[in-house]
Amino acid sequence: xxxxxxxxxxxxxxxxxxxxxxxxxxxxxxxxxxxxxxxxxxxxxxxxxxxxxxxxxxxxxxxxxxxxxxxxxxxxxxxxxxxxxxxxxxxxxxxxxxxxxxxxxxxxxxxxxxxxxxxxxxxxxxxxxxxxxxxxxxxxxxxxxxxxxxxxxxxxxxxxxxxxxxxxxxxxxxxxxxxxxxxxxxxxxxxxxxxxxxxxxxxxxxxxxxxxxxxxxxxxxxxxxxxxxxxxxxxxxxxxxxxxxxxxxxxxxxxxxxxxxxxxxxxxxxxxxxxxxxxxxxxxxxxxxxxxxxxxxxxxxxxxxxxxxxxxxxxxxxxxxxxxx
Numbered sequence: 408x409x410x411x412x413x414x415x416x417x418x419x420x421x422x423x424x425x426x427x428x429x430x431x432x433x434x435x436x437x438x439x440x441x442x443x444x445x446x447x448x449x450x451x452x453x454x455x456x457x458x459x460x461x462x463x464x465x466x467x468x469x470x471x472x473x474x475x476x477x478x479x480x481x482x483x484x485x486x487x488x489x490x491x492x493x494x495x496x497x498x499x500x501x502x503x504x505x506x507x508x509x510x511x512x513x514x515x516x517x518x519x520x521x522x523x524x525x526x527x528x529x530x531x532x533x534x535x536x537x538x539x540x541x542x543x544x545x546x547x548x549x550x551x552x553x554x555x556x557x558x559x560x561x562x563x564x565x566x567x568x569x570x571x572x573x574x575x576x577x578x579x580x581x582x583x584x585x586x587x588x589x590x591x592x593x594x595x596x597x598x599x600x601x602x603x604x605x606x607x608x609x610x611x612x613x614x615x616x617x618x619x620x621x622x623x624x625x626x627x628x629x630x631x632x633x634x635x636x637x638x639x640x641x642x643x644x645x646x647x648x649x650x651x652x653x654x655x656x657x658x659x660x661x662x663x664x665x666x667x668x669x670x671x672x673x674x675x676x677x678x679x680x681x682x683x684x685x686x687x688x689x690x691x692x693x694x695x696x697x698x699x700x701x702x703x704x705x706x707x708x709x710x711x712x713x714x715x716x717x718x719x720x721x722x723x724x725x726x727x728x729x730x731x732x
Contacts, residue, residue: 444480444482444631444632444633446459446508447459447461447485447508448460448461448462448481448500449461449462450508451529451533453525453528453529454525455504455513455521455525456504456505456510456511456512456525457510458501458502458504458509458525458526458529459501459502459507459508459509460481460499460500460501461499461500462497462498463490463497463498464492464493464494464495464496464497464498465497468495468497469537469562469721470497470499470535470536470537471492471496471497471498471538471539471541471565471717472500472501472526472530472535472538472539472540472541473489473498473500473541474501474503474526474540474542474547474549475500475502475503475506475543475546475706476542476543476544476545476546477544477545477581477584477646477647477650478584478634478639478646479543479544479546479630480502480506480507480508480633481500481501481507481630482507482629482630483543483629483630483707484541484706485500485630486628486629486707486710487707487710488710488713488714488717491710492714492717492718499530499535499538501526501529503522503526503546503549503646504516504517504521504522504525505517505638505641505645505646506639506642506643506646507630507633513589514589514592514641514645517642517645517649518649518650518652518653519548519552519649519650519653519654519657520653520657521649522552522649523552524556526549526553527556527557536560537560537561537724538560538561538562539561539563539565539668539720539721539724540553540554540563540564541565541566541567541717542565542566542567542569543566543568543705543706544567544568544569544679544703545646545650546569547568547570547571547670548569548571548650550564550566550569551564551569551657551661551664552657554664554665554666555660555661558663558665558666561666562666562724563666563667563668563720563721563723563724564666564667564669564693564720565668565671565716565717566668566670566671566693567670567671567705567706567713567716568671568672568673568676568678568679568705569670569679569684569685570650570654570679571654571658571661571684571685571687571688572654572658572683572684572687573651573654573655574651574679574683577647578614578677579614580611580614580615580678581647584640584643584644584646584647584648585647585651586648587648589645592640592644592645593637596637596638596640596641596644597637600637600640601635601636601637601640604634604635604640605635614677615677615678615703615704616703616708617675617677617702617703618677618701619704619708621704622707622708629707661688661691662691664692664693667723667724668720668724669694669696669716669719669720670685670693670694670695671695671696671705671712671713672685672686672695672696672697672698673697673698673700673701673702673703673709674699674700674701675701675702676701676702676703677702677703678702678703679703681695698712
């Protein structure tokens with residue numbers, strides 16, 4: 408018994424030492440992430456949180472609102488699309504609530520209706536009139552939620568590889584995010600999750616970008632380094648669970664969708680299947696355009712195609728009277 412207690416005591420000490428080292432290593436990685444990707448824009452306070460955003464182009468032109476996907480941030484769009492589109496549009500790229508440098512008061516606000524509410528409030532405060540919502544992946548689901556709840560003032564939807572329906576199972580790369588308990592979520596985020604994410608980052612990015620390669624400058628130029636913060640793990644986990652909770656009900660509402668638009672999808676998307684998530688939306692008035700041989704990360708890997716697609720949707724949607732002259 409004495410030997411057993413001694414062994415258990417040693418194991419406990421080693422465990423606590425390992426968790427302590429992980430805690431301080433996580434703090435170091437978080438600081439590094441913020442150094443590599445500092446706050447890029449301004450903060451707008453909304454109910455239950457705040458929205459970090461950048462704005463570019465002529466405010467008198469058609470407004471495009473760019474909404475990123477799971478485990479992402481607005482830098483997915485500043486990678487190239489913001490500069491291109493702002494030449495003749497008013498462009499707002501934002502961090503979804505809880506992501507990047509945006510905040511939210513609790514994990515319960517990660518559901519699609521709550522994210523839609525917070526972003527819609529932000530757009531109202533910004534006086535964004537008749538915007539076209541450009542949503543990638545989970546950002547596409549959020550864009551649809553905004554349009555469903557605000558059909559009178561959303562001009563159009565330009566969705567890039569969007570989540571639109573319940574998944575039969577989470578993609579393998581995102582399964583570690585399926586944590587229901589906020590307490591467990593934070594405990595892991597502040598100890599082992601970030602060091603493990605750093606260790607598996609190469610394989611994870613390969614899976615997300617497949618069949619294209621991940622750009623070498625993704626961590627800094629596209630903001631990937633922000634994923635080294637505990638906050639990023641908490642937000643991504645809550646987002647994954649929140650989407651899972653709310654996407655089924657949202658998909659039953661698509662018959663009420665009144666906002667025009669279209670979908671762009673890579674035929675070799677390894678994260679979201681085009682048939683279930685893209686082609687299925689044609690019955691609700693959103694045509695689905697295919698990019699043969701391309702994968703999921705279109706805003707980074709297919710800049711020319713995304714730019715042309717978004718411009719096409721913008722031209723085809725209604726414009727407010729003040730912009731149409």
